[in-house]
Amino acid sequence: MSTIPQTTRQTTDKIFAGLNRDTFDHKNQSSYTKHASRGVSEELVRKISTLKHEPAWMLQKRLDGLKLFFEKPLPKFGPDLSALNFDEIIFYASPDEKIPSKSWETVSPDIKKTFERLGIPEAEKKLLAGVGAQYESATVYHRLKERWEKLGVIFEDMDVAVQKYPDLVQKYFMTRCVPIQDHKFSALHAAVWSGGTFLYVPKGVKVDAPMQAYFRMNAQNMGQFEHTLIIIEAEAEAHYIEGCSAPKYNSNSLHVGCVEIFVGKNAHFRYSSVENWSRDTYNLNTKRALVGEAGRMEWVGGNMGSCVTMLYPCSILQGERAHAEHLGIAFAGAGQIQDTGAKVIHSAPNTTSSVIMKSLSKDGGKSVYRGLLTISPRATGSVSKIKCDALILDDHSISETIPDMNVHTSDATIGHEATVGQIGVEEVFYLMSRGLSEQEAHGMVVNGFIEPIVKALPLEYAVEMNRLIELEMEGSVG
Amino acid sequence: MIIIDGSQSINKLAVKPNEQLEVLLLLKKACAITCSIILEVDSSVKFYSAILGGNVQCEVNINHVGAGSTSEHTGIFFGTKHDQFKLNYWNNHTAQHTSGKINIHGVLFDSAYCDFKGNIKIQQTALDTKASLDEHTLLLGDKARSDAVPQLDIHTNAVQASHSSGITKLDDEILYYCASRGLTPETAKQLIVRGWLAECITSPEVQNLVDKQLGYVEA
Numbered sequence: 154m155s156t157i158p159q160t161t162r163q164t165t166d167k168i169f170a171g172l173n174r175d176t177f178d179h180k181n182q183s184s185y186t187k188h189a190s191r192g193v194s195e196e197l198v199r200k201i202s203t204l205k206h207e208p209a210w211m212l213q214k215r216l217d218g219l220k221l222f223f224e225k226p227l228p229k230f231g232p233d234l235s236a237l238n239f240d241e242i243i244f245y246a247s248p249d250e251k252i253p254s255k256s257w258e259t260v261s262p263d264i265k266k267t268f269e270r271l272g273i274p275e276a277e278k279k280l281l282a283g284v285g286a287q288y289e290s291a292t293v294y295h296r297l298k299e300r301w302e303k304l305g306v307i308f309e310d311m312d313v314a315v316q317k318y319p320d321l322v323q324k325y326f327m328t329r330c331v332p333i334q335d336h337k338f339s340a341l342h343a344a345v346w347s348g349g350t351f352l353y354v355p356k357g358v359k360v361d362a363p364m365q366a367y368f369r370m371n372a373q374n375m376g377q378f379e380h381t382l383i384i385i386e387a388e389a390e391a392h393y394i395e396g397c398s399a400p401k402y403n404s405n406s407l408h409v410g411c412v413e414i415f416v417g418k419n420a421h422f423r424y425s426s427v428e429n430w431s432r433d434t435y436n437l438n439t440k441r442a443l444v445g446e447a448g449r450m451e452w453v454g455g456n457m458g459s460c461v462t463m464l465y466p467c468s469i470l471q472g473e474r475a476h477a478e479h480l481g482i483a484f485a486g487a488g489q490i491q492d493t494g495a496k497v498i499h500s501a502p503n504t505t506s507s508v509i510m511k512s513l514s515k516d517g518g519k520s521v522y523r524g525l526l527t528i529s530p531r532a533t534g535s536v537s538k539i540k541c542d543a544l545i546l547d548d549h550s551i552s553e554t555i556p557d558m559n560v561h562t563s564d565a566t567i568g569h570e571a572t573v574g575q576i577g578v579e580e581v582f583y584l585m586s587r588g589l590s591e592q593e594a595h596g597m598v599v600n601g602f603i604e605p606i607v608k609a610l611p612l613e614y615a616v617e618m619n620r621l622i623e624l625e626m627e628g629s630v631g
Numbered sequence: 632m633i634i635i636d637g638s639q640s641i642n643k644l645a646v647k648p649n650e651q652l653e654v655l656l657l658l659k660k661a662c663a664i665t666c667s668i669i670l671e672v673d674s675s676v677k678f679y680s681a682i683l684g685g686n687v688q689c690e691v692n693i694n695h696v697g698a699g700s701t702s703e704h705t706g707i708f709f710g711t712k713h714d715q716f717k718l719n720y721w722n723n724h725t726a727q728h729t730s731g732k733i734n735i736h737g738v739l740f741d742s743a744y745c746d747f748k749g750n751i752k753i754q755q756t757a758l759d760t761k762a763s764l765d766e767h768t769l770l771l772g773d774k775a776r777s778d779a780v781p782q783l784d785i786h787t788n789a790v791q792a793s794h795s796s797g798i799t800k801l802d803d804e805i806l807y808y809c810a811s812r813g814l815t816p817e818t819a820k821q822l823i824v825r826g827w828l829a830e831c832i833t834s835p836e837v838q839n840l841v842d843k844q845l846g847y848v849e850a
Contacts, residue, residue, distance in 0.1 A: 545787070545788035545790075546788060548758070549786075549787070551784075553783065553784045554783040554784075554794070555780065555782050556779075556780065557778070557779075557780045558777075558778065558779045558796065558798065559776075559778045560770065560776060560798045562770075563739075563770035563771060563775050563800055564800050565770075565799075565800065566797075566799045566800060567798040568795075568796075568797045568799075569781070569794075569795065569796040571781075571795075572791075573793070574788075574792070575789060575790075
């Protein structure tokens with residue numbers, strides 16, 4: 154069942170037509186991992202750097218990261234990560250593709266087919282300004298439409314960007330936004346990162362179509378560590394979408410991505426992501442944005458898959474009148490812990506933020522909203538509003554709300570509210586009296602619950618999100 | 632009514648089946664105190680807390696272990712100078728058909744600081760539970776600070792649980808309105824603080840103490 158009107162469905166069917174569990178669970182042969190080493194070591198880090206012909210400063214950053222990774226403890230909050238065995242994980246494995254292709258025709262058939270199943274080339278044709286596709290540790294396809302290239306927009310694979318734009322990358326890569334010493338997993342990411350996206354939008358350029366990168370893990374026990382670095386100069390605008398998935402193997406995979414975003418004066422940037430890792434993936438991502446004067450940063454996120462997710466997109470409002478908006482959905486099913494939330498740090502006067510989070514728990518799943526709001530003494534006149542709602546779909550699932558608010562100025566206005574409940578019997582009764590089955594009624598209520606978040610996505614991705622929720626909801630009644 | 636004044640650091644109370652109890656926790660100076668209340672079947676407690684100064688660490692746990700038990704925790708905190716409050720207010724629901732409300736309003740002047748942690752825990756056995764937690768702070772001192780962590784920890788779906796929390800300043804529009812009615816800024820401030828706390832002041836004794844404190848602030 155779906156709440157999407159028929160007309161919408163007709164226009165979007167071609168892109169996400171075959172979206173079902175097989176789409177995500179399909180695995181290709183992964184002979185390239187046969188000789189890949191497991192675990193992380195200095196030897197591996199040096200090997201990655203050599204294979205990528207990296208400059209000395211990047212190798213040094215990797216080695217510093219590795220040292221910190223070994224030194225730092227696991228997080229003292231949130232889900233238990235002790236079952237995660239780093240020695241089993243393949244930290245770097247690259248399919249045979251040598252350099253990111255500019256044409257799908259030259260991508261190897263197996264990989265191309267995987268992305269076709271996920272609807273990526275079709276979406277590129279219809280609505281995207283640029284597309285990147287990463288398979289395991291390597292980017293296999295990256296292209297930006299000519300129109301935007303001419304205006305000076307750079308949309309590149311991160312490895313390529315290190316070679317082509319070394320000064321820009323060195324200035325921004327894991328320096329001010331997410332320093333390598335931030336926590337254990339930022340240090341690990343610095344050591345073994347591979348692939349990802351580099352997006353640079355010059356001053357005043359407004360990219361009116363979204364750009365997308367899709368990250369796909371294929372092999373068993375794989376680790377993916379893509380780095381996304383986004384620089385939006387003053388007065389510029391852009392929208393970037395990330396999608397992620399992996400097949401299921403019944404043994405752990407690891408995703409430790411890092412997203413760094415710089416939003417300039419009066420710039421406007423929206424980052425949307427739909428993360429649908431398989432149920433054996435640990436998703437321990439770090440996403441952070443530094444927002445300049447009167448800049449506007451919007452995060453829209455959906456977390457569906459993974460066994461454990463720890464993800465708290467963060468906005469640091471550095472310039473006066475900067476604004477951050479966080480919209481998120483988390484869906485925790487059987488055996489899943491979705492420990493997600495939002496962090497907003499107001500460090501300049503008259504900054505504003507709004508956080509709206511929705512979570513669903515089902516079949517014993519646990520969803521946690523873990524938020525941090527800090528109003529620094531300088532942030533006079535700041536205003537923030539946080540709202541989180543949780544829906545628990547059965548009597549053995551869990552919802553936790555842990556908002557931490559630290560206010561260090563008397564001249565701020567902060568509001569937080571949260572609700573937890575179940576699907577109303579009366580709502581279901583009403584819908585069933587209109588001819589819907591019980592499952593359809595439940596699905597419709599859930600779609601209504603998450604609608605404020607989904608409607609912030611481009612139409613085609615809203616359809617994908619609704620479809621993913623439907624897949625998660627299958628068998629939830631009776 | 633039982634009055635707890637901070638002279639004993641640990642206070643345990645049990646409310647027997649079908650009984651009702653009223654408790655006033657009144658703290659005016661530095662202390663560290665824990666109050667633990669156990670509610671048996673169909674019992675209820677009205678718990679009033681007033682934290683009026685000093686360096687105070689206060690923990691209040693209300694445990695709904697009996698089916699049908701209800702609680703209302705209504706309180707204020709009023710900090711001036713360098714007062715520091717560390718408040719942990721918990722409601723734990725383990726039995727069915729229970730209900731619990733926490734409603735706290737606070738005011739912080741000068742360099743006063745409050746670290747508020749509230750938690751509603753609803754266990755899997757506590758079906759048909761209704762619980763709410765509301766905490767709102769008015770910051771009036773240039774160096775006054777507030778941290779708030781109102782948590783919900785819910786382990787079943789047949790419940791209604793909510794929390795809200797706010798940290799705010801004096802509304803300029805209200806001050807302007809009061810001035811336009813001929814009130815001095817000091818009188819206006821006093822009225823606004825009284826109004827802010829009124830909902831959670833439940834006894835004349837606490838009202839008198841708050842008025843005394845307000846007198847100090849104005850002086």
